[in-house]
Amino acid sequence: MLEKTRFTKQKQxxxxxxxxxxxxxxxxxxxxxxxxxxxxxxxxxxxxxxESMQERGEVVxxxxxNGESFxxxxxxxxxxxxxxxxxxxxxxxxPECPVEKLEKxxxxxxxxxxxxxxxxxxGYCRDCAKKHRPLDT
Amino acid sequence: MLEKTRFTKQKQxxxxxxxxxxxxxxxxxxxxxxxxxxxxxxxxxxxxxxESMQERGEVVxxxxxNGESFxxxxxxxxxxxxxxxxxxxxxxxxPECPVEKLEKxxxxxxxxxxxxxxxxxxGYCRDCAKKHRPLDT
DNA sequence: TTTAGTGCAAATGTTTTGCATCCAG
DNA sequence: CTGGATGCAAAACATTTGCACTAAA
Numbered sequence: 001m002l003e004k005t006r007f008t009k010q011k012q013x014x015x016x017x018x019x020x021x022x023x024x025x026x027x028x029x030x031x032x033x034x035x036x037x038x039x040x041x042x043x044x045x046x047x048x049x050x051e052s053m054q055e056r057g058e059v060v061x062x063x064x065x066n067g068e069s070f071x072x073x074x075x076x077x078x079x080x081x082x083x084x085x086x087x088x089x090x091x092x093x094x095p096e097c098p099v100e101k102l103e104k105x106x107x108x109x110x111x112x113x114x115x116x117x118x119x120x121x122x123g124y125c126r127d128c129a130k131k132h133r134p135l136d137t
Numbered sequence: 138m139l140e141k142t143r144f145t146k147q148k149q150x151x152x153x154x155x156x157x158x159x160x161x162x163x164x165x166x167x168x169x170x171x172x173x174x175x176x177x178x179x180x181x182x183x184x185x186x187x188e189s190m191q192e193r194g195e196v197v198x199x200x201x202x203n204g205e206s207f208x209x210x211x212x213x214x215x216x217x218x219x220x221x222x223x224x225x226x227x228x229x230x231x232p233e234c235p236v237e238k239l240e241k242x243x244x245x246x247x248x249x250x251x252x253x254x255x256x257x258x259x260g261y262c263r264d265c266a267k268k269h270r271p272l273d274t
Numbered sequence: 275t276t277t278a279g280t281g282c283a284a285a286t287g288t289t290t291t292g293c294a295t296c297c298a299g
Numbered sequence: 300c301t302g303g304a305t306g307c308a309a310a311a312c313a314t315t316t317g318c319a320c321t322a323a324a
Contacts, residue, residue, distance in 0.1 A: 006323050007323075008278090008279060010280075026313095027314080042280065043281095045279080045281070048279080048315090051315095067288080086252070096239065098239045106258065111263050112260055112263070114220075116258075118255070119254070120255045121239075121240065121243065121251055122253040124249070124250040142303080145304060148304090185290090204287090205288075
C-alpha cells in the first residue's frame, strides 16, 4: 500500500530537473542542480526522493559501468536502452529495442521469468570521438 | 606498454577460481574463495589483480543493478549477455546476442563509435521463481 | 495538529590508495 | 639483487540510516 505523499518543494525541484534533462542524470548531478534552486537541500533527500519516485514508477533507474546509478523521468528516456559515451558519460536513447524477440523466446523456454532488461552500448559520441580517434578512419 | 607481470600465487588462485566458476563472480565472492586457498590474501590484491587482468583482456568485467561489479574469465562467460536472477543473483548466459545488427546500424549512422555493449535480462530463475510466484500461471 | 519529509551527521559497503615489506624473475 | 606485487590500514566514493526538527495537508 502506498502511503500518502506530500508535494514538498524538494520533490518538485527534483522532478523538474529530471523532466528538463535531455539525458539521464546521476544523483550527484541532480543534487548539484537542485542546490541551485534549493540551497539547503540534502543529498540524502535527493536519494530518498529518487528511491520513492522509482517505487512509484515516476522515474526509472539504471546503473553505469563505474557503479554510479542514474535516473530518468518516466516517459522521457525511461526505457533503459542507451548509447553511453565512455568519455563524457552522456547517454542517448537507442533507436529501437533489440531484445523483445529474445525475451519472448526465453519466456517460452520457461526456465526464466523475465521482468525487465537493460541494453547499453558503450563507445564515444561524435564530440568525444573527435578528441581521441576520428570517427572516420 | 604492458609492464612485465609476475606469476604470483595470488594471481594463479584468482584465475583458477574464475575459470572454474559456472557464473561470473563479484570481488567479494572471489576474495572469500581465494582465502580458502591463500588465507593471507588481501582484498586489495584481489581488486588489483582483477583490474590488471581486465586490462590485459584475461577477464571481463560487468556491473550488477546494486552497483557491485562482477568478473568472468575471458572465453568463459565473457560476452556480457546475461539473464540475472533478482533473487539469487546467479547469472546465465544469453543464448544469442541481439545487438549486433543494431550495433552495425549505429556504426553506419556515424554519430557514435561503438566499442562495446552489455545486455542484461532481469527476472527470476526457475528455482527462485518457485519460491515466489510460479513460472506457470 | 499530525506525521511524512527534511537536514545533518554518522554508518555502510565497495573500491582505491599509500607505504613498508616481500618475493618472482 | 630489483622492482613489481602483496598485506594492511587509511582514504575515497556512493549510498543508507538514525534522529531531532520542519512543514505540508
